Amino acid sequence: MKASQFLISTLKEAPADAEVLSHQLMTRAGMIKKLGAGIYTYMPMGLRVIRKVEAIVREEMNRAGAIECVMPVIQPGELWRESGRFQTMGPELLRVKDRHQRDFVVQPTSEEAVTDIARQDLRSYKQLPKNLYQIQTKFRDERRPRFGLMRGREFIMKDAYSFDRDEAGAKQSYQKMAAAYRAIFDRFGLRYRAVAADSGAIGGDLSEEFQVIAATGEDAIVYSTGSDYAANMEKAESAAPQGPRRAPAQPLTKTPTPGKSTCADVAELLGIPLASTVKSLVLATEALNGAGEVAKVQVWLLLVRGDHDMNEIKVGKVPGLDAGFRFATVPEIMEHFGTKPGYLGPIGLKKPVKIVADREVAVMVDWVCGANEEDFHITGVNWGRDLPEPDAVADIRNVVAGDAAPDGQGQLAIERGIEIGHIFYLGTKYSRAMEATFLDEDGKPKPFEMGCYGIGITRLPAAAIEQNHDERGIIWPDAIAPFTVVICPVGMDRSEAVKTAAEGLYAELRQAGVDVILDDRGERPGAMFADWELIGVPHRVTIGDKGLKDGQVEYQHRRDTAATKVPASEIAALVKGRLAA
Amino acid sequence: MKASQFLISTLKEAPADAEVLSHQLMTRAGMIKKLGAGIYTYMPMGLRVIRKVEAIVREEMNRAGAIECVMPVIQPGELWRESGRFQTMGPELLRVKDRHQRDFVVQPTSEEAVTDIARQDLRSYKQLPKNLYQIQTKFRDERRPRFGLMRGREFIMKDAYSFDRDEAGAKQSYQKMAAAYRAIFDRFGLRYRAVAADSGAIGGDLSEEFQVIAATGEDAIVYSTGSDYAANMEKAESAAPQGPRRAPAQPLTKTPTPGKSTCADVAELLGIPLASTVKSLVLATEALNGAGEVAKVQVWLLLVRGDHDMNEIKVGKVPGLDAGFRFATVPEIMEHFGTKPGYLGPIGLKKPVKIVADREVAVMVDWVCGANEEDFHITGVNWGRDLPEPDAVADIRNVVAGDAAPDGQGQLAIERGIEIGHIFYLGTKYSRAMEATFLDEDGKPKPFEMGCYGIGITRLPAAAIEQNHDERGIIWPDAIAPFTVVICPVGMDRSEAVKTAAEGLYAELRQAGVDVILDDRGERPGAMFADWELIGVPHRVTIGDKGLKDGQVEYQHRRDTAATKVPASEIAALVKGRLAA
Incomplete structure (x- = not known):
């Protein structure tokens, strides 16, 4: 072209x-x-x-x-x-x-x-x-x-x-x-990961997303540094915590925490690790009668560690929550906990709720949670001693970087991706x-x-x-570049030698099946180079009168910081070699 | 495949x-x-x-x-x-x-x-x-x-x-x-014609249709037997009639034609050629006032020979009719002609109308038209002697087969076509x-x-x-066939020899870049042949155990009535030769 x-x-x-x-x-x-x-x-x-x-x-x-x-x-x-x-x-x-x-x-x-x-x-x-x-x-x-x-x-x-x-x-x-x-x-020549994805109502493990890795990606994807394990955030499993619960060491103590309604604030106030706090999330499920009206509302308290986030997809698989759930309303929370969100916890409830603990929470000792009283938390909480064991223990949180991989091989790492493929049973x-x-x-x-x-x-x-660019523009992988090679002749209209060399190289590369474009627009070098760097053609050959006098042309890959001088007689072979690589 | x-x-x-x-x-x-x-x-x-x-x-x-x-x-x-x-x-x-x-x-x-x-x-x-x-x-x-x-x-x-x-x-x-x-x-390998088409409001001659010739086509297309002239029916020009009008030979005579309201009926009744009759068509144009209301209606009488049809596109180019026209209403016709359609003519009008004669009508002598009186026609009508020359003379009819070509080279012929391309200025x-x-x-x-x-x-x-088929199915030209060659092995599941020969030919043709399909479904020969004849693959090779024993296979083009025996060793070369042809 x-x-x-x-x-x-x-x-x-x-x-x-x-x-x-x-x-x-x-x-x-x-x-x-x-x-x-x-x-x-x-x-x-x-x-x-x-x-x-x-x-x-x-x-x-x-x-x-x-x-x-x-x-x-x-x-x-x-x-x-x-x-x-x-x-x-x-x-x-x-x-x-x-x-x-x-x-x-x-x-x-x-x-x-x-x-x-x-x-x-x-x-x-x-x-x-x-x-x-x-x-x-x-x-x-x-x-x-x-x-x-x-x-x-x-x-x-x-x-x-x-x-x-x-x-x-x-x-x-x-x-x-x-x-x-x-x-x-x-x-395609892109960095990508195939990650396990949730398969929703169909069940089973047969759903994978293909994610192109890019810092700007809207999806968080999880992979193991020690194995092939990879999944999207919705799906990624946290490894079950190792070993039994330690013995309690602290007494149960109600502590004033005025205005500190988040785990982070409480941890800071008390000078304890965020991982020693427990976050309370209140959900509700509804049982319908024959007429489709709500006959009964069941309130659920979900507990995840203060440094963890709840994973709604996983929550949706907990027995009892798997037919659909919603967040509880403030009146429902007041009725069961006697206080508003920010100071909730599983001890001292007004009315019974079902308690689901994340697997990590289930093995915690001496933890901190809300006291069900505004501006108060409780420290030194221990399962069995201070409250009954939870109704259910499940993996209900998002994994975080550094978690053990669920297959036991290495640790989990997280990067961003853009979903460009999805396969589904x-x-x-x-x-x-x-x-x-x-x-x-x-x-x-x-x-x-x-x-x-x-x-x-x-x-x-x-x-x-999103994966391949710099401040000058796009950088295409060879396989999907609009053109693989651009020939930029400088002063083609003034120099017969430049014109002959450019047309000759163009013909030779075309002959070899290379998808090459010859820029014969007569633009000035600066504008011409800027165009092709913006467009992102990966391989560029520049041919100028001055270089030709020494029998040389210039080659530059779009990722190179500078051009390389190449004997004019070798440029076609060099370009073809670069493409085959 | x-x-x-x-x-x-x-x-x-x-x-x-x-x-x-x-x-x-x-x-x-x-x-x-x-x-x-x-x-x-x-x-x-x-x-x-x-x-x-x-x-x-x-x-x-x-x-x-x-x-x-x-x-x-x-x-x-x-x-x-x-x-x-x-x-x-x-x-x-x-x-x-x-x-x-x-x-x-x-x-x-x-x-x-x-x-x-x-x-x-x-x-x-x-x-x-x-x-x-x-x-x-x-x-x-x-x-x-x-x-x-x-x-x-x-x-x-x-x-x-x-x-x-x-x-x-x-x-x-x-x-x-x-x-x-x-x-x-x-x-494409199809019979087609490029024909001039009307370019509507844009004007000029820059519009052509590409028509695939087929008896079932919905368009009539016109071409010259003696030159490259071709046009669609809307556009095709009739050659101007040769020479001056002959001298009148018959007297003007009013003749009873009870119930004969078409030119064909009148010609039959009077025992004269249809080409001696003239058909009257009444149109109207409207002039609007400033408020967009109809201020004035002009009635037009268009005359074409009894054996010709009016061409509305051509009529729309007559000065005065080129801003749009409609057919006149029965009341308008009664008002100007004093009678209803079927017995109309340009002589004895109640109110003046503008008369446009087709070029063929303008050179007629001793012609026949309606008498503007129910059940009567007039014979021996002559321009100048019996009525003034028409207000306008123009080409306003569809051409017919046998007309002289407008470029003077040969005669016009008509065939049917299917429009598959159109280019337009x-x-x-x-x-x-x-x-x-x-x-x-x-x-x-x-x-x-x-x-x-x-x-x-x-x-x-x-x-x-529509152009290429027979009672058994489609017959594709090579260029657009779904597959160019089909290999039909008979009894592939029973005979190693058949399987080997079929797979060998398949591999060899694929290697040569031939778009070949091997029918390995195990269908019986009759069903298999019927499928491929219906689908219309142009070249078929049949390989059977019996033939192979004599070193022979069969080749049949979709248009051939029977298969030809070919030495198995020569079949690949024969097929490749047929495709190159």
């Missing part, structure tokens, strides 16, 4: 609404252009990146035996009523009425459409397993679209759906996709709802065991930028 | 709603699957065809210097208000409200979005010309979607938009696209409405001169099928 034949449109300033770096840089580099809130045109420079992402994904999906199709953007509401999602999904599902006032949706994913294909076309167990995927435009009507391609409303997603005879088959299909995803993300959730069955070997109809597997095609370039 | 790894889903019967052959065959061959009215999933087999169409289009568009981008499917209504299309387009424009009740449209084309890019990014004449294109999903909410991909609601279109400094540049860009379109359609229609300007060399802002260029990507396979 020659730059004069392409559309290069860089900006000095990022738009005011671009809050994150990838949004700023993609806009400034002319890769995307906003058409409306959360709706972007993929400009020629950006589309080249997206197409390279698509090509890698497509190649590996095909290699893994998945079969490509394309399902409609606009889908009948009728179909979405069958799965129940038309009714249950919130306003992020964009609903449309056609000229005949019939309901349609703009697809955010395609479980319904693909299950409709399966129930028509996959009639026998002999046709299974099958995995159908598409790379297609999606829409999610975010309340507050922002961050450019990171959280847009219209986006491109690769979504795959596997159909199997039974759970064992579905798990094999899932593992095949897990391997394919690793192959895909390895090829679905079970028969959709196939049962939509009556999608096949005839099994025994001649009986059975619902398909399904899995679904997504990759955010247009989100990936944004994540790549 | 091995068939067992792919999704092959053929049907014996076409769905009841499939009216046209391509819809029936694409559904039966498992290429498309209906999700809703006019909304189809592109199934794996169909998607392969679509991707090949896209690849050819993309390659030639790039070669012609057009630059690919992707504009959003969902576009802000605000932008569409700027061009006026939000207000003026009918219900075929699918309008959506987002969660904040803001207006959006689902794009049917992208003039607004691309003009918005141009006005931001093309700032100087130095950046021109530029041609931006996309291959993207479109939606048109047809009242009665039907014919499968031929007239669907959701479809994929390649739409390109050129931006130039001036009209001369725009016309060059147009010609470049015209050449690219010929290159594209040549590669737009002028400054959108750039003026949206204030899209660039700075010209003189430092002044000027509106872009634009052109637009479409190809119906998903319509093309349907058109290809």
Whole structure:
């Protein structure tokens, strides 16, 4: 490609609404252009990146035996009523009425459409397993679209759906996709982690997120320094504390703590470690009567160490809390504890509550908690001696850096990530709802065991930028750069020698299949270099009259701080060598 | 590809709603699957065809210097208000409200979005010309979607938009696209014609349709047997009649024609050629006053030969009729002619009307028309002698087969076509409405001169099928076949020799870059052949145990009536030779 034949449109300033770096840089580099809130045109420079992402994904999906199709953007509401999602999904599902006032949706994913294909076309167990995927435009009507391609409303997603005879088959299909995803993300040239994720109502361990590591990532991801263990924060398990509880050493003492309503304040006031305090969180569950009215409210007290945070996903798995819970209201708290939040604790309750202690809290001795009296805490609290053992002990906290890894290998560390892929075992959730069955070997109809597997095609370039940039702009990995090599001739219009050398190198690299762009726009060197550093092409060759007189040109990788002089006769081989590496 | 790894889903019967052959065959061959009215999933087999169409289009568009981008499917209504299309387009424009009740449209084309890019990014004449294109999903909410991909609601279109400094540049860009379109359609391997089309309000000759020839096509297209002249029926010009009018030979005679209100009936009754009769059509134009009310109605009588049809597009270019016209009402006709339609003519009017004669009518002598009296016609009518010369003489009829070509070279012939491409010079229609300007060399802002260029990507396979099929199914041209070659092993599960030969040929053809599928499903020969004939793979190799014993396999092109025996050692070379041809 020659730059004069392409559309290069860089900006000095990022738009005011671009809050994150990838949004700023993609806009400034002319890769995307906003058409409306959360709706972007993929400009020629950006589309080249997206197409390279698509090509890698497509190649590996095909290699893994998945079969490509394309399902409609606009889908009948009728179909979405069958799965129940038309009714249950919130306003992020964009609903449309056609000229005949019939309901349609703009697809955010395609479980319904693909299950409709399966129930028509996959009639026998002999046709299974099958995995159908598409790379297609999606829409999610975010309340507050922002961050450019990171959280847009219209986006491109690769979504795959596997159909199997039974759970064992579905798990094999899932593992095949897990391997394919690793192959895909390895090829992108990005640092990433596959982390276990919570699989919600389906249960089991079969859900993983693929996270691109970036300091600006919105997800906290947890990994072990001593093993392959990795999970997202929702899912990451804290290791069970070692050994039995020590014997109590302190007497139970009520202590004035005026105005100190947080564990941190209390620890500071008393001169004790934060880890000696216990945080009280009050939840409520409701039992309904036959008419769907609340018949009984059960109040729960959850205890986590003062330096820990409660993990709602884990709480939702505690027996009794696993059918849904809410935070207790202030009147409910007053009724049971006799005081307001900030001074709560498990001793001296007005009315009984169910007590759930985090595993770490269950082994504490001589701890500190609220006295259920404003401006007072209790120190030297001990299980068994001062209060009964808790009703339940469970892992209900977020892990923290330095925790022992749950597999016993090394310690947990935490970093930030951007989710760009998610694989998920679905079970028969959709196939049962939509009556999608096949005839099994025994001649009986059975619902398909399904899995679904997504990759955010247009989100990936944004994540790549969050991970790879500097103050001058983007730094693309070779695999997904809009162009791999840029040739910058200085004074091409004045010097025949420069023109000949530039055109010659351009032709030679193209011949070798290198995705090279020749900047023949006639820009001045400063502006030309600034453009390509902003755009982030990884390899640059600069050809000038002065260097050529000595038979030399310059090579600079986008991460290099300075250019290297290279004999003109060796530059093509050098560039090709760099790309092969 | 091995068939067992792919999704092959053929049907014996076409769905009841499939009216046209391509819809029936694409559904039966498992290429498309209906999700809703006019909304189809592109199934794996169909998607392969679509991707090949896209690849050819993309390659030639790039070669012609057009630059690919992707504009959003969902576009802000605000932008569409700027061009006026939000207000003026009918219900075929699918309008959506987002969660904040803001207006959006689902794009049917992208003039607004691309003009918005141009006005931001093309700032100087130095950046021109530029041609931006996309291959993207479109939606048109047809009242009665039907014919499968031929007239669907959701479809994929390649739409390109050129931006130039001036009209001369725009016309060059147009010609470049015209050449690219010929290159594209040549590669598809289909019989097609590029025909001149009417360019509506923009004027000039710069509009061409690309029509795939098919007996079932909905458009009539006109071409010369003696030259390159070709146009659609709306546009095709009739040659001016030769020589002066002959002298009158018959007296003017009123003749009873009871109940004969059509030219055909009158010609039959009188025993004269239909070409001696003249058809009367009554139109009206309205002049409005300052308040937008109808101030004056002008009635027009249009005369075409009895064997000809009026062409409304041509009528709309007659001075006085070019600002819009309607058919006259029965009261208007009674008022001016004194009788009802069926017996109208230009002689003996109650009130004056403007008379427009087709060029053929203007040279007629001794002709027959209505007497403006029920059940009577007049014979022996002659211009000048019996009535004044017409107010205007113009080409206002559809051409018919056998007409002289307007360029004087040969005769016109008519065939049916399916429009799959359209190129159009737009002028400054959108750039003026949206204030899209660039700075010209003189430092002044000027509106872009634009052109637009479409190809119906998903319509093309349907058109290809309408042109190429037989009673057994589809016959794909090599360039866009889902697979180019199918290997059908007979008894692969029973015979090692068959398995080895089939796998060997499969590997060899794949190695040579041939898009080959090996049918390893274990279907019986009859079902297997029927599937591939329905799907329409152009080249088939059958490998059976019996033939192999004599060292032979069978080759059959989809158009061949029988298979040819070929030595097994030569089959790969033969197939490769057929593909290269």
